[in-house]
Amino acid sequence: MDIRIIKTPSPGTLDIIKHRMGTSTNKELRGIDAVGLLQGKMIEMICAADIAEKTADVTVSDLRGNCPNNMIMVGIFGDTSSVESAIQEIKQTMREGTDS
Amino acid sequence: MDIRIIKTPSPGTLDIIKHRMGTSTNKELRGIDAVGLLQGKMIEMICAADIAEKTADVTVSDLRGNCPNNMIMVGIFGDTSSVESAIQEIKQTMREGTDS
Amino acid sequence: MDIRIIKTPSPGTLDIIKHRMGTSTNKELRGIDAVGLLQGKMIEMICAADIAEKTADVTVSDLRGNCPNNMIMVGIFGDTSSVESAIQEIKQTMREGTDS
Amino acid sequence: MDIRIIKTPSPGTLDIIKHRMGTSTNKELRGIDAVGLLQGKMIEMICAADIAEKTADVTVSDLRGNCPNNMIMVGIFGDTSSVESAIQEIKQTMREGTDS
Amino acid sequence: MDIRIIKTPSPGTLDIIKHRMGTSTNKELRGIDAVGLLQGKMIEMICAADIAEKTADVTVSDLRGNCPNNMIMVGIFGDTSSVESAIQEIKQTMREGTDS
Amino acid sequence: MDIRIIKTPSPGTLDIIKHRMGTSTNKELRGIDAVGLLQGKMIEMICAADIAEKTADVTVSDLRGNCPNNMIMVGIFGDTSSVESAIQEIKQTMREGTDS
Numbered sequence: 001m002d003i004r005i006i007k008t009p010s011p012g013t014l015d016i017i018k019h020r021m022g023t024s025t026n027k028e029l030r031g032i033d034a035v036g037l038l039q040g041k042m043i044e045m046i047c048a049a050d051i052a053e054k055t056a057d058v059t060v061s062d063l064r065g066n067c068p069n070n071m072i073m074v075g076i077f078g079d080t081s082s083v084e085s086a087i088q089e090i091k092q093t094m095r096e097g098t099d100s
Numbered sequence: 101m102d103i104r105i106i107k108t109p110s111p112g113t114l115d116i117i118k119h120r121m122g123t124s125t126n127k128e129l130r131g132i133d134a135v136g137l138l139q140g141k142m143i144e145m146i147c148a149a150d151i152a153e154k155t156a157d158v159t160v161s162d163l164r165g166n167c168p169n170n171m172i173m174v175g176i177f178g179d180t181s182s183v184e185s186a187i188q189e190i191k192q193t194m195r196e197g198t199d200s
Numbered sequence: 201m202d203i204r205i206i207k208t209p210s211p212g213t214l215d216i217i218k219h220r221m222g223t224s225t226n227k228e229l230r231g232i233d234a235v236g237l238l239q240g241k242m243i244e245m246i247c248a249a250d251i252a253e254k255t256a257d258v259t260v261s262d263l264r265g266n267c268p269n270n271m272i273m274v275g276i277f278g279d280t281s282s283v284e285s286a287i288q289e290i291k292q293t294m295r296e297g298t299d300s
Numbered sequence: 301m302d303i304r305i306i307k308t309p310s311p312g313t314l315d316i317i318k319h320r321m322g323t324s325t326n327k328e329l330r331g332i333d334a335v336g337l338l339q340g341k342m343i344e345m346i347c348a349a350d351i352a353e354k355t356a357d358v359t360v361s362d363l364r365g366n367c368p369n370n371m372i373m374v375g376i377f378g379d380t381s382s383v384e385s386a387i388q389e390i391k392q393t394m395r396e397g398t399d400s
Numbered sequence: 401m402d403i404r405i406i407k408t409p410s411p412g413t414l415d416i417i418k419h420r421m422g423t424s425t426n427k428e429l430r431g432i433d434a435v436g437l438l439q440g441k442m443i444e445m446i447c448a449a450d451i452a453e454k455t456a457d458v459t460v461s462d463l464r465g466n467c468p469n470n471m472i473m474v475g476i477f478g479d480t481s482s483v484e485s486a487i488q489e490i491k492q493t494m495r496e497g498t499d500s
Numbered sequence: 501m502d503i504r505i506i507k508t509p510s511p512g513t514l515d516i517i518k519h520r521m522g523t524s525t526n527k528e529l530r531g532i533d534a535v536g537l538l539q540g541k542m543i544e545m546i547c548a549a550d551i552a553e554k555t556a557d558v559t560v561s562d563l564r565g566n567c568p569n570n571m572i573m574v575g576i577f578g579d580t581s582s583v584e585s586a587i588q589e590i591k592q593t594m595r596e597g598t599d600s
Contacts, residue, residue: 406547463542
């Protein structure tokens with residue numbers, strides 16, 4: 001599982017992320033404080049998304065659009081401290097190997 | 101075969117799952133008690149789906165949409181005890197290597 | 201080559217299979233007695249489909265829809281004894297390495 | 301490079317092949333005497349298609365539809381002796397490693 | 401991570417790049433001085449795009465269209481010195497392993 | 501990087517190539533003298549396309565359509581001597597590892 005945090009992402013970076021959120025999305029990303037990116041096995045990323053939303057005031061989204069493979073990426077959107085605490089919880093829960 | 105159970109999944113998690121169920125679905129996920137996720141070879145996942153529906157009061161769905169690879173993921177939806185008994189039966193049947 | 205037989209498949213299992221038969225299909229699966237599933241190299245699966253239809257009273261279908269990879273899955277539909285004899289013939293012909 | 305010849309292919313087999321020839325095709329496959337199937341690297345398959353059409357009275361087609369990978373399959377259609385001589389020539393030319 | 405810079409790209413090269421920027425793009429590439437190309441893991445490419453736009457007067461774009469894999473390519477567009485300084489910063493930041 | 505040259509390609513071969521140039525193409529291939537085919541990493545293929553067009557009187561095209569992977573194929577179209585000199589230059593430049 002790869003993890004990155006981008007603070008105050010640039011406009012082109014937000015375009016890339018938005019482009020991969022699928023056409024059905026109506027989430028507004030402009031003005032987002034921070035984005036947490038997680039890449040890994042599909043089944044783990046869905047669990048990670050669930051942990052993130054239950055831990056902090058963040059929203060999550062699948063970053064692929066129409067044609068995913070076995071590996072996917074999940075974006076976690078919110079203010080910097082919320083994104084950081086969500087990712088902290090994911091790291092800890094995943095390391096313990098417990099199901100949420 | 102990877103197996104996970106998510107209890108009372110968060111809204112964003114349900115969105116990710118719903119997004120991957122394909123546009124033709126009209127299954128209602130809100131209010132679902134638990135989701136069992138299985139990831140593995142396509143041929144095994146179809147057998148697992150069949151075992152799940154024959155074992156407990158759950159519904160199953162293919163979680164990929166239009167463009168699957170060799171590996172797919174199946175979601176098993178229902179109340180927690182039904183999902184758990186379905187997954188228990190899948191584990192046991194698959195371990196024995198018997199065809200249903 | 202992986203082989204499985206599902207007898208009297210459950211409704212959700214038939215939905216998954218039907219979903220992967222492509223939109224152009226008008227084959228009726230409800231009431232099908234058994235489904236044989238074969239997964240392997242595309243070139244072998246096409247030969248297996250040909251053997252199946254020449255051996256027993258079954259119909260065959262490609263289980264992928266629009267976006268196949270190198271590996272595909274073929275479904276063989278019919279009554280249980282027909283599906284079993286079709287698969288028996290595939291196993292034997294493939295083992296001998298003869299082209300039909 | 302995998303090679304197979306199917307003589308007088310069954311209806312379901314022709315459906316699978318036709319389904320993978322893409323929607324833009326208007327080639328008529330019913331009544332075809334034999335089908336040669338080649339699976340390999342895309343660049344080699346295009347060269348093989350060229351050799352086939354220059355060697356014998358056959359037509360060639362790409363068997364994938366919209367979403368190919370690095371590996372593709374080519375179908376060679378014609379009467380049995382034409383398909384066999386086309387495949388014979390492909391085997392020989394490819395073994396010599398010469399470009400047509 | 402693979403990196404290349406193309407100065408004053410030819411018309412056919414721009415067509416290939418434009419074709420992979422997706423249909424929703426309205427960025428104008430004709431007259432572009434230089435293109436930086438980066439290929440790597442999706443999560444790193446999004447971070448690299450962010451670094452590029454924060455470092456120099458360039459625009460970034462995801463070069464895949466509808467159907468990405470785990471590996472993607474990002475294009476960085478601008479005058480030659482801007483593209484070069486953006487790529488220089490990406491190399492340095494990525495080597496340090498710091499999140500932007 | 502795989503390289504092939506096909507001289508006076510057959511009709512079915514041109515159909516396969518045209519089918520993979522995407523629907524947006526309006527390039528006319530009939531009457532083309534020779535086709536150079538290159539298969540390799542996407543980032544290298546884009547550089548190769550650029551070298552080809554800057555070296556000789558050829559046109560280049562991406563041979564995949566909508567759904568590319570990490571590996572792509574580029575076609576180089578023109579008279580035989582132009583295609584050969586373009587490919588000669590690509591081989592030499594790529595071997596030196598210089599960016600164009």
